[in-house]
Amino acid sequence: MRIVIESNDRIGISQEILAVFAKQAWNLKAVEITxxxxxxxxxxDELTLSKIKFCLINIVGVISVEPISLLPSEQRASHLQxxxxxxxxxIIDVDSQGLILAMNKASHKLIPKVAGFKSDSIATDYLGKPIDELIGKINTSMLTNTATSQAITIQGKAYILDISPVLANTLSNSSTDTFSHTEDNKVTQVTGSVLLLRSMNTxxxxISLLQSHQEHSFDNIIxxxxxxxxIKEQGxxxxxxxxxxxxxxxxxxGKELIAxxxxxxxxxxxAxxxxxxxxALPEHLLESELFGYESGAFTGAQRGGKxxxxxxxxxxCLFLDEIAEMSPYLQAKLLRFLQDLTYRRVGGTKELIANIRIISASHQNLAKLINQKTFREDLYYRLNVLSIELPPLRERITDMSLLANLFIENAAKQVCNSQQINFVKPKLTAQALVxxxxxxxxxxxxxxxxxxFSVVALNRGGDISADDLQQVLQKHSANAVEVADVIMENVQDWxxxxxxxxxxxxxxxHPLFPTTRKLADRLKVSHNKIAMKLRQHGIK
Structure with missing residues (x-):
């Protein structure tokens, strides 16, 4: 039976109320006073509310006695659970000795299945037992006054275990290692830890959301x-x-966009x-980034592994961009992985099985690299089960207007956001589009x-003309024009x-100087010579 007694805020009234219960020899399991x-x-439970009221009638200041379903602390605990x-x-709560105090419903799936029993009923049996009996042996030295993490495996499934200490400030004359003294002679004691297990999939x-906040689909490809x-249909x-x-x-x-x-x-x-x-990474770092590593696998390795x-x-899915840049050693390791999707962490001995799809990409000619013995032919056939070849922009001129308008609109939004002004989206003139x-x-x-983006950022209002584009294009193509592939690989003759x-x-x-006279002025020759050379090389 649970009751709440409302009373005036008078000194000593709580003691008088409790004295009545002591005199009646009524056993109190819990008392909370506010x-x-x-x-x-x-x-x-056989006590009646009327009998309790009768015993409290002589106490000055008692206003009411009402039944309740839960004490405030029980209600808070119920809501928290x-x-x-x-x-x-x-999520598992343990004390300073590693004994389980509480666990949420999701932690029941960590319990080994027993025929004829539900995990919910078995879960209560683990309360008060060492945490090692539930999730296996963990590094108990990590139950300290600082938050730590380690990688563990439970019933063949990998998790990241985040350990957060529960601290309490107390007064103590002790100077043991579990206390950290503060300025006002108080000490912080580790009373337990909260364990959060995050699955690798979660x-x-x-991480996937951090890499990209946008939704990607074939319908979003311009x-x-x-x-x-x-390519959309094929994809x-x-x-x-x-x-x-x-x-x-x-x-x-746009290879990653397609992926x-x-x-x-x-x-x-x-997923x-x-x-x-x-x-982007040297060989040893790329290997550990791909396959992970065990604790102590190398100098500077994270405690608990990664x-x-x-x-x-x-x-x-795992997207391997610029696959042609992978070292021969990692090519061999990736080939072994693709055969049966099994692997080991760096420094580990346990065989793990992956359930992923591999999508790879490269801007290089892999067939040529195979002939040069810099890329493994057997790996190529493992990766190239299905293939998509993206055309360069110069071969999809009909999409230029759609792409240009999209980029101009995005650039205009960024200018508005950064400068806090009402920036009108500029338009491309017909000559600029050409x-x-x-x-x-x-x-x-x-x-x-x-x-x-550069043209929009420099725009002072009005449409984007061919001259505006020409100035930016000259800067973006300066190096290409100056070098222009002077050294050819297969030079036959002068x-x-x-x-x-x-x-x-x-x-x-020619796109930068679209008339023969402008191009002739740029190259310091006659416009007749330019016209002749354009005809000779079939440049319209």
């Missing part, structure tokens, strides 16, 4: 040209097949999509985006080399 309220939990049970990740999804329409079919995909194309053509769209359209869409550039992207992408379509775009869509140089030079410069 200003004007006394909460009691009585062991004898309900909150914890809504958490999808296992952690992988969080372009209506025949080549892009074919949607490939998304349904759970096989490796190799995406090839020049730099800046994300493949993932978004697949049955793995709700992580993680990407790594194979040319999962790799293969582990974090569980159930989803100039964009005639430019060779060696950097493809990425270069087009950068050029238009005449052919000179002819090839002229063709490349005119191809780069």
């Amino acid at each position: 200003s004007c309220f006394t909460y009691l939990h009585l062991e004898y 309900a909150l914890l049970d809504k958490m999808p990740e296992p 952690l992988g999804r969080q 372009g209506k040209s025949s080549s892009i329409s074919l 949607k079919r490939f998304a349904e097949l759970d096989l490796p995909v190799l995406i090839s194309g020049e730099t800046g053509t 994300r769209a493949l993932h978004q359209a697949s049955s793995r869409a709700k 992580p999509f993680l990407a790594i550039n194979c040319s 999962p790799g992207l293969v582990e974090l992408a569980e159930g989803g 100039l964009l379509q005639r430019f060779s775009w060696p950097g493809n869509i990425r270069q087009l985006q950068n050029v238009l 005449s052919s080399a000179q002819s090839e140089f002229e063709a490349k030079l005119l191809t780069h410069l």
Whole structure:
């Protein structure tokens, strides 16, 4: 029986109330006192409310006696447990000795299944037992006054265990190692820890969201040209097949965008999509990033080890960009992994199984690298089960208007946000669009985006003219025009080399100087010679 006694705020009234219960020899299981309220939990349910009221009638200041279902502390504990049970990740509370005090509903899935018993009923048996009996042996030295993490495996499933200490400030004459003295002679004592277990899949999804906040699908890919329409149709079919995909194309053509769209359209869409550039890290770091490492695997290794992207992408996709830059050693290790999707962490001995889809990409000619013995032919066939080749921007001129308008709109929004002004989106003139379509775009869509962002940032109002574009394009293409591939790999003779140089030079410069007179002034020759050379090399 639980009751609440409301009374006036008078000194000594709580003692008088408790004295009545002591005189009646009524057993109190719990007592909670706040200003004007006394909460009691009585062991004898046969007591009547009227009898309690009669015994308290002579105490001055008692206002009412009412039954309640829970004491305030029980109500808070009930609400807290309900909150914890809504958490999808296992949460366990332990004391300073590592004994289990409480656990949420998600932690019940860590309990080994016993025939004929539900995990919920078995869970209560673990309360008061060492944490090692539930999740296996952990590094108990990590139950300290600082938050720590370590990688563990429970019933063959990998987790990241986050340990947060529960601290209490007390007065003490002791100077043991478990206390940290403060300025006012108080000490902070570790009374326990809260253990949070995050599955690799959950952690992988969080990293995936950090890598990209946007939704990616084939419908979001800009372009209506025949080549892009074919790639969209092909990609949607490939998304349904759970096989490796190799995406090839020049730099800046949007290989990662296609990879994300493949993932978004697949049955793995709700699982992580993680990407790594194979040319961005040295061999030993790339290996540990891909496959993870065990505690103490090398100098500076994180205590407790670290999962790799293969582990974090569980159930989803791993995108290996610039796969051609991978070292021969890692090529061999990746080949071994692709054979049966088993691997070991660096410094580990346990064989792990991955459930992921591999999507790779490269701007290099892999067939040529195979002939040069710098890329493994057997790995190529493992990766190139399904293939998508992206066209360069110069081969999809019909999409130029759509892409340009999108980049101009995005740039205008950024200018408005950064400068806090009402910036009117500029428009491309017809001559400016022609100039964009005639430019060779060696950097493809990425270069087009950068050029238009620069033009919009410099715009002082009004439409974007061909002259505005020309000034920015000259800066973006200066190095390419000056070098223009002077050194050819397969020079046959002086005449052919000179002819090839002229063709490349005119191809780069003519979009920037669209009349023969302007181009002649740039190259310091007669416009008749320019006209003759343009006809000779078929440049319109």
